[in-house]
Amino acid sequence: MARESLASKRERAATIEERMYAHYGPGEASLDYRTPFELTVAVVLSAQCTDAAVNKATPALFAAYPTPQTLAQADPADVAGLIRSLGFFRSKAKNLVALAQTVMADFGGEVPADVDLLQKLPGVGRKTANCVMCEAFKDPQGIAVDTHVFRIAHRLKLAGPSADTPQKVEDILLKVYPRDQWGYINHQWVHFGREFCRARSPRCADCIVGDLCPTRGRW
DNA sequence: ATCCCGAGGG
DNA sequence: CCCTCTGGAT
Numbered sequence: 701m702a703r704e705s706l707a708s709k710r711e712r713a714a715t716i717e718e719r720m721y722a723h724y725g726p727g728e729a730s731l732d733y734r735t736p737f738e739l740t741v742a743v744v745l746s747a748q749c750t751d752a753a754v755n756k757a758t759p760a761l762f763a764a765y766p767t768p769q770t771l772a773q774a775d776p777a778d779v780a781g782l783i784r785s786l787g788f789f790r791s792k793a794k795n796l797v798a799l800a801q802t803v804m805a806d807f808g809g810e811v812p813a814d815v816d817l818l819q820k821l822p823g824v825g826r827k828t829a830n831c832v833m834c835e836a837f838k839d840p841q842g843i844a845v846d847t848h849v850f851r852i853a854h855r856l857k858l859a860g861p862s863a864d865t866p867q868k869v870e871d872i873l874l875k876v877y878p879r880d881q882w883g884y885i886n887h888q889w890v891h892f893g894r895e896f897c898r899a900r901s902p903r904c905a906d907c908i909v910g911d912l913c914p915t916r917g918r919w
Numbered sequence: 920a921t922c923c924c925g926a927g928g929g
Numbered sequence: 930c931c932c933t934c935t936g937g938a939t
Contacts (some may be wrong), residue, residue, distance in 0.1 A: 727924095747925045749937070754924095787923080787935040795926085825926050846924085890924045894938095899922090 704857070706875065712912055713858060713876045719908045720888040727887035728835050730753065730878070736811040736836040737768055741796060743831045744823045748787040757783050768809055771800035794822030815841040827886070834883025843877075843885050845870045848893035855897060857914040 704712075725911040728746070733739040741761070745754045761782045765771035769781070780793035780849055799821045805813055811832070818829035834840040843849065845866035853859040877885060888914040894897075896907045904910055904917045 721928070726922065730931070743924075744926095750923080753937070785936070787937075788925085789935065791927085791934055827925060844924090848924085850930095887924070894923070908920055 707874050709858060714844070716856065716909045716912055717877070717881055717884065719912075721884065723908055724885060724888040725890045725899060728831075733758075733836075735833065738812050739761055739820075739836040740799075740821075740824070740832050741771075742826075743828050743835070744796060744799070745783060745786055745792060746901055747792075747828070747835050758785060758914055765800075768800040768803040768811075771797060772804045774800075782907050785818075792823065796823040796838070799824065811836070813837045817910065830865075831883070831886055834886060838883075840882035843870050843882050845873070846890075847899075848897075849885065851899060852889050852893055852897050855902075855915050855919065856909070857912065 728739055728742050728751075731742070733742050738758075742754055742758055744756065749889050761779070765774055765779070772796050775795045776790075776797045779796055780789050783789045783792060786792065803809060806820070807817070810840065810841060810853075811821075813833070813836075815829050817834050818824050818832055819826065824832070826848065830840070830842055830844045845853075850866060850869055853863070853869050853873060854861070858876055859869045863872055865871045875880065896903045902919050903919065904913070907913065907916065910916045
Protein backbone atom coordinates (compact mmCIF):
# COMPACT_ATOMS: atom_id res chain seq x y z
CA MET A 701 0.00 0.00 0.00
CA ALA A 702 1.42 3.35 -1.06
CA ARG A 703 2.08 5.93 1.58
CA GLU A 704 -0.70 8.45 1.80
CA SER A 705 0.25 11.81 0.35
CA LEU A 706 0.29 14.89 2.51
CA ALA A 707 -2.48 16.39 0.41
CA SER A 708 -4.66 13.36 0.95
CA LYS A 709 -3.87 13.34 4.63
CA ARG A 710 -4.83 16.99 4.91
CA GLU A 711 -8.11 16.32 3.18
CA ARG A 712 -8.90 13.45 5.51
CA ALA A 713 -7.87 15.53 8.52
CA ALA A 714 -10.19 18.32 7.42
CA THR A 715 -13.17 15.97 7.34
CA ILE A 716 -12.15 14.51 10.71
CA GLU A 717 -11.99 18.02 12.12
CA GLU A 718 -15.49 18.82 10.84
CA ARG A 719 -16.87 15.82 12.68
CA MET A 720 -14.94 16.62 15.86
CA TYR A 721 -16.07 20.24 15.77
CA ALA A 722 -19.68 19.22 15.32
CA HIS A 723 -19.36 16.84 18.25
CA TYR A 724 -17.17 18.71 20.74
CA GLY A 725 -17.19 22.37 19.74
CA PRO A 726 -14.32 24.81 19.94
CA GLY A 727 -13.39 24.59 23.62
CA GLU A 728 -13.32 26.98 26.54
CA ALA A 729 -13.06 29.93 24.20
CA SER A 730 -16.72 29.46 23.39
CA LEU A 731 -17.70 30.00 27.01
CA ASP A 732 -18.03 33.12 29.08
CA TYR A 733 -14.37 33.48 29.92
CA ARG A 734 -13.94 37.05 28.88
CA THR A 735 -10.34 37.77 29.77
CA PRO A 736 -7.09 35.87 29.36
CA PHE A 737 -6.98 35.78 33.15
CA GLU A 738 -10.33 34.03 33.44
CA LEU A 739 -9.55 31.64 30.64
CA THR A 740 -6.17 30.78 32.10
CA VAL A 741 -7.75 30.02 35.46
CA ALA A 742 -10.38 27.87 33.76
CA VAL A 743 -7.76 25.89 31.86
CA VAL A 744 -5.70 25.32 35.01
CA LEU A 745 -8.83 24.10 36.77
CA SER A 746 -9.68 21.76 33.89
CA ALA A 747 -6.85 19.34 34.62
CA GLN A 748 -8.13 15.98 35.76
CA CYS A 749 -11.79 16.89 35.80
CA THR A 750 -14.70 17.49 33.47
CA ASP A 751 -15.61 20.70 31.67
CA ALA A 752 -19.02 20.58 33.33
CA ALA A 753 -17.47 20.62 36.80
CA VAL A 754 -15.28 23.59 35.88
CA ASN A 755 -18.16 25.52 34.36
CA LYS A 756 -20.16 24.98 37.51
CA ALA A 757 -17.41 26.22 39.81
CA THR A 758 -16.09 29.24 37.91
CA PRO A 759 -19.02 31.70 38.31
CA ALA A 760 -18.67 31.79 42.10
CA LEU A 761 -14.90 31.87 41.82
CA PHE A 762 -14.86 34.86 39.47
CA ALA A 763 -17.55 36.62 41.46
CA ALA A 764 -15.31 36.44 44.51
CA TYR A 765 -12.04 37.07 42.66
CA PRO A 766 -12.70 38.88 39.38
CA THR A 767 -9.15 40.05 38.77
CA PRO A 768 -5.54 39.01 39.36
CA GLN A 769 -5.35 41.78 41.99
CA THR A 770 -8.14 40.32 44.09
CA LEU A 771 -7.06 36.73 43.67
CA ALA A 772 -3.48 37.61 44.61
CA GLN A 773 -4.71 38.67 48.03
CA ALA A 774 -6.93 35.66 48.60
CA ASP A 775 -6.43 33.00 51.24
CA PRO A 776 -5.76 29.73 49.38
CA ALA A 777 -8.09 27.98 51.83
CA ASP A 778 -10.98 30.21 50.72
CA VAL A 779 -10.21 29.56 47.08
CA ALA A 780 -10.06 25.83 47.81
CA GLY A 781 -13.54 26.03 49.28
CA LEU A 782 -14.89 27.34 45.99
CA ILE A 783 -13.35 24.59 43.88
CA ARG A 784 -13.82 21.69 46.24
CA SER A 785 -15.76 19.64 43.71
CA LEU A 786 -12.78 19.59 41.36
CA GLY A 787 -9.82 17.26 41.58
CA PHE A 788 -6.59 18.41 43.22
CA PHE A 789 -8.41 21.37 44.72
CA ARG A 790 -5.85 22.21 47.38
CA SER A 791 -2.88 22.34 45.02
CA LYS A 792 -4.94 24.14 42.39
CA ALA A 793 -6.05 26.76 44.91
CA LYS A 794 -2.51 27.31 46.09
CA ASN A 795 -1.29 27.54 42.49
CA LEU A 796 -4.01 29.98 41.46
CA VAL A 797 -3.20 32.43 44.24
CA ALA A 798 0.51 32.15 43.45
CA LEU A 799 -0.32 32.54 39.77
CA ALA A 800 -2.20 35.77 40.45
CA GLN A 801 0.66 37.03 42.61
CA THR A 802 3.16 36.27 39.85
CA VAL A 803 0.98 38.03 37.29
CA MET A 804 0.90 41.10 39.53
CA ALA A 805 4.57 41.05 40.50
CA ASP A 806 6.21 40.04 37.25
CA PHE A 807 3.79 40.76 34.41
CA GLY A 808 2.17 44.08 35.27
CA GLY A 809 -1.18 42.55 36.13
CA GLU A 810 -1.70 40.91 32.73
CA VAL A 811 -1.42 37.27 31.79
CA PRO A 812 1.46 37.22 29.28
CA ALA A 813 0.67 36.28 25.67
CA ASP A 814 3.81 34.20 25.34
CA VAL A 815 4.08 30.45 25.50
CA ASP A 816 7.35 30.54 27.47
CA LEU A 817 6.38 33.31 29.89
CA LEU A 818 3.09 31.54 30.61
CA GLN A 819 5.04 28.58 31.92
CA LYS A 820 6.61 30.80 34.55
CA LEU A 821 3.18 30.92 36.18
CA PRO A 822 2.69 28.39 38.98
CA GLY A 823 0.44 25.57 37.80
CA VAL A 824 0.99 26.33 34.12
CA GLY A 825 3.05 23.80 32.20
CA ARG A 826 3.48 23.17 28.52
CA LYS A 827 0.02 21.83 27.88
CA THR A 828 -1.81 24.58 29.74
CA ALA A 829 0.36 27.24 28.12
CA ASN A 830 -0.53 25.82 24.72
CA CYS A 831 -4.24 25.89 25.47
CA VAL A 832 -4.06 29.47 26.73
CA MET A 833 -2.18 30.60 23.62
CA CYS A 834 -4.78 28.94 21.41
CA GLU A 835 -7.90 29.90 23.25
CA ALA A 836 -7.17 33.19 24.98
CA PHE A 837 -4.83 34.76 22.44
CA LYS A 838 -5.84 32.98 19.22
CA ASP A 839 -2.16 32.49 18.54
CA PRO A 840 -1.48 28.74 18.67
CA GLN A 841 2.13 27.84 19.23
CA GLY A 842 1.81 24.11 18.79
CA ILE A 843 -0.03 20.97 19.74
CA ALA A 844 0.71 19.37 23.10
CA VAL A 845 1.21 15.69 22.33
CA ASP A 846 0.23 13.67 25.38
CA THR A 847 -0.47 9.94 25.39
CA HIS A 848 -3.96 10.51 23.98
CA VAL A 849 -2.91 12.65 21.06
CA PHE A 850 -0.08 10.23 20.41
CA ARG A 851 -2.38 7.23 20.34
CA ILE A 852 -5.07 8.88 18.23
CA ALA A 853 -2.60 10.25 15.66
CA HIS A 854 -1.23 6.77 15.14
CA ARG A 855 -4.58 5.04 14.96
CA LEU A 856 -5.89 7.56 12.45
CA LYS A 857 -2.56 7.25 10.64
CA LEU A 858 -2.12 10.98 10.56
CA ALA A 859 1.35 10.32 11.95
CA GLY A 860 3.07 7.17 10.71
CA PRO A 861 5.08 4.54 12.58
CA SER A 862 8.30 6.53 12.13
CA ALA A 863 6.76 9.23 14.32
CA ASP A 864 8.00 7.51 17.43
CA THR A 865 8.38 10.50 19.72
CA PRO A 866 5.86 13.15 20.81
CA GLN A 867 7.98 15.80 19.11
CA LYS A 868 7.87 13.99 15.77
CA VAL A 869 4.13 13.51 16.07
CA GLU A 870 3.70 17.18 16.81
CA ASP A 871 5.83 18.20 13.81
CA ILE A 872 3.67 16.09 11.52
CA LEU A 873 0.35 17.26 12.96
CA LEU A 874 1.44 20.87 12.55
CA LYS A 875 1.90 20.18 8.84
CA VAL A 876 -1.34 18.26 8.47
CA TYR A 877 -3.60 20.74 10.25
CA PRO A 878 -3.89 24.44 9.39
CA ARG A 879 -2.67 26.68 12.16
CA ASP A 880 -6.08 28.00 13.10
CA GLN A 881 -7.15 24.46 14.00
CA TRP A 882 -4.24 23.57 16.27
CA GLY A 883 -6.13 24.69 19.33
CA TYR A 884 -9.05 22.45 18.49
CA ILE A 885 -6.85 19.37 18.48
CA ASN A 886 -5.80 19.88 22.08
CA HIS A 887 -9.36 20.25 23.22
CA GLN A 888 -11.30 17.90 21.00
CA TRP A 889 -8.97 14.94 20.87
CA VAL A 890 -8.94 14.52 24.60
CA HIS A 891 -12.70 14.19 24.63
CA PHE A 892 -12.63 11.98 21.57
CA GLY A 893 -9.98 9.84 23.23
CA ARG A 894 -12.17 9.37 26.23
CA GLU A 895 -15.46 8.76 24.46
CA PHE A 896 -14.40 6.69 21.43
CA CYS A 897 -10.71 6.21 20.85
CA ARG A 898 -10.00 4.84 24.32
CA ALA A 899 -6.68 3.20 25.04
CA ARG A 900 -8.44 -0.06 25.81
CA SER A 901 -11.68 -1.26 24.22
CA PRO A 902 -12.21 1.67 21.85
CA ARG A 903 -15.68 2.12 20.40
CA CYS A 904 -14.73 1.66 16.76
CA ALA A 905 -18.17 0.39 15.76
CA ASP A 906 -19.95 3.69 16.38
CA CYS A 907 -16.92 6.02 16.16
CA ILE A 908 -17.74 9.40 14.64
CA VAL A 909 -14.71 9.17 12.35
CA GLY A 910 -14.60 5.40 12.00
CA ASP A 911 -15.16 5.59 8.23
CA LEU A 912 -12.04 7.78 7.97
CA CYS A 913 -9.86 5.58 10.16
CA PRO A 914 -7.41 3.20 8.43
CA THR A 915 -7.09 1.06 11.55
CA ARG A 916 -10.73 0.83 12.51
CA GLY A 917 -11.57 -2.30 14.47
CA ARG A 918 -7.95 -3.33 15.02
CA TRP A 919 -7.86 -2.47 18.68
C1' DA B 920 -11.34 -0.67 39.54
C1' DT B 921 -9.79 2.76 36.36
C1' DC B 922 -9.20 6.91 34.10
C1' DC B 923 -9.13 11.89 33.48
C1' DC B 924 -7.61 18.63 29.21
C1' DG B 925 -0.99 18.08 34.42
C1' DA B 926 2.41 20.04 37.11
C1' DG B 927 5.63 20.14 40.83
C1' DG B 928 8.74 17.98 43.65
C1' DG B 929 12.12 14.43 45.51
C1' DC C 930 12.11 8.59 36.86
C1' DC C 931 9.05 8.21 40.41
C1' DC C 932 5.65 9.97 43.45
C1' DT C 933 1.80 12.98 45.02
C1' DC C 934 -2.26 15.57 44.73
C1' DT C 935 -8.18 14.78 44.26
C1' DG C 936 -13.19 14.23 43.15
C1' DG C 937 -16.06 12.59 39.73
C1' DA C 938 -17.50 9.73 35.83
C1' DT C 939 -17.99 5.28 34.02
